[in-house]
Amino acid sequence: MIRVAIAGARGKMGTEAVHTVMKHEAMELVAALDYKDIGATLADTGLFPASYSVPVFTDMAEMVAQTKPDVLVDLTNPHFVYKHTKEALQQGVRPVIGTTGFTDEQLAELTALAADKKIGAIIAPNFAIGAILMMKFAKEAAKYLPDVEIIEMHHDQKLDAPSGTGVKTAQMIAEVREAKGQGHPDEKETMPGARGADFDGMRIHSVRLPGLVAHQQVLFGGEGQLLTIRHDSLNRGSFMSGIAFCVQEVMQMETLVYGLENII
Numbered sequence: 001m002i003r004v005a006i007a008g009a010r011g012k013m014g015t016e017a018v019h020t021v022m023k024h025e026a027m028e029l030v031a032a033l034d035y036k037d038i039g040a041t042l043a044d045t046g047l048f049p050a051s052y053s054v055p056v057f058t059d060m061a062e063m064v065a066q067t068k069p070d071v072l073v074d075l076t077n078p079h080f081v082y083k084h085t086k087e088a089l090q091q092g093v094r095p096v097i098g099t100t101g102f103t104d105e106q107l108a109e110l111t112a113l114a115a116d117k118k119i120g121a122i123i124a125p126n127f128a129i130g131a132i133l134m135m136k137f138a139k140e141a142a143k144y145l146p147d148v149e150i151i152e153m154h155h156d157q158k159l160d161a162p163s164g165t166g167v168k169t170a171q172m173i174a175e176v177r178e179a180k181g182q183g184h185p186d187e188k189e190t191m192p193g194a195r196g197a198d199f200d201g202m203r204i205h206s207v208r209l210p211g212l213v214a215h216q217q218v219l220f221g222g223e224g225q226l227l228t229i230r231h232d233s234l235n236r237g238s239f240m241s242g243i244a245f246c247v248q249e250v251m252q253m254e255t256l257v258y259g260l261e262n263i264i
């Protein structure tokens with residue numbers, strides 16, 4: 001049995017992840033990590049059945065000492081995730097990170113730390129297989145159609161923009177796309193932000209609306225043609241098989257992997 005701890009268990013993703021781990025035949029949910037007092041067990045929160053008597057901790061070191069998790073799944077927010085990932089690696093717990101919003105410097109530091117300690121870690125901007133395929137197909141298309149704009153669309157409670165998926169898509173495309181600025185060389189924004197974020201000359205546009213879950217379109221323009229690659233997560237169940245896959249996969253790893261496209 002893989003011993004799993006979850007940070008962010010009360011959240012939209014966290015509650016689903018709790019059920020996923022509780023139901024999984026090869027996993028045991030041994031702890032939850034929170035930053036405030038929410039009761040002694042997950043059952044005390046009122047969000048889960050009484051049978052979910054999983055202890056809750058506010059201190060990672062104490063959680064590790066008492067419950068000895070193999071894996072920490074983090075589904076919190078961009079303010080805490082770097083600290084959680086670093087602490088987990090330092091304490092010999094393999095991180096599986098769904099939370100987005102890392103800087104390049106943080107990713108580089110955590111990659112070096114995991115390699116130094118020979119501890120597996122996965123940082124996955126998106127756990128949904130359809131989203132991974134969207135990114136892979138977009139990378140392929142960019143070899144032939146280098147004029148690209150990304151439109152990512154999410155619910156209005158999302159803290160980071162652009163989304164982790166939008167950034168990862170742009171990074172994957174940049175690996176193969178000829179470097180170029182897009183649009184007219186003399187274009188001028190008459191309202192700041194009108195052209196979106198600039199990644200290597202590509203534009204990323206972030207839409208935030210109630211009712212949305214997680215959606216992205218990658219648009220490729222060519223002479224007389226438009227290719228659109230689109231993925232929609234219609235509910236958070238779309239991410240759960242990816243989380244279960246990562247929890248199992250990270251047990252075999254000794255380095256940090258950024259992006260599920262590298263291990264599927």
Ligand SMILES: NC(=O)C1=CN([C@@H]2O[C@H](COP(=O)(O)OP(=O)(O)OC[C@H]3O[C@@H](n4cnc5c(N)ncnc54)[C@H](OP(=O)(O)O)[C@@H]3O)[C@@H](O)[C@H]2O)C=CC1
Pocket residue numbers: 007008009010011012013014033034035075076077078080097098099100101124125126127128239
């Ligand atoms: N990789 C993927 O496939 C996916 C990634 N995500 C990412 O996962 C993260 C969570 O998303 P979502 O569930 O929608 O967000 P929510 O805001 O619904 O959930 C986050 C939860 O974490 C709690 N939290 C905040 N800080 C801490 C902390 N230090 N320790 C423990 N818990 C904490 C929050 O509590 P409180 O509200 O009290 O602050 C909240 O309950 C986001 O970064 C999102 O981008 C989302 C979907 C898919």
Ligand SMILES: O=C(O)C1=N[C@H](C(=O)O)C[C@H](O)C1
Pocket residue numbers: 100125126127154155158162163164165166213214215
């Ligand atoms: O906050 C979300 O909801 C999501 N976050 C991830 C991201 O930033 O790409 C993954 C998915 O898009 C949902």
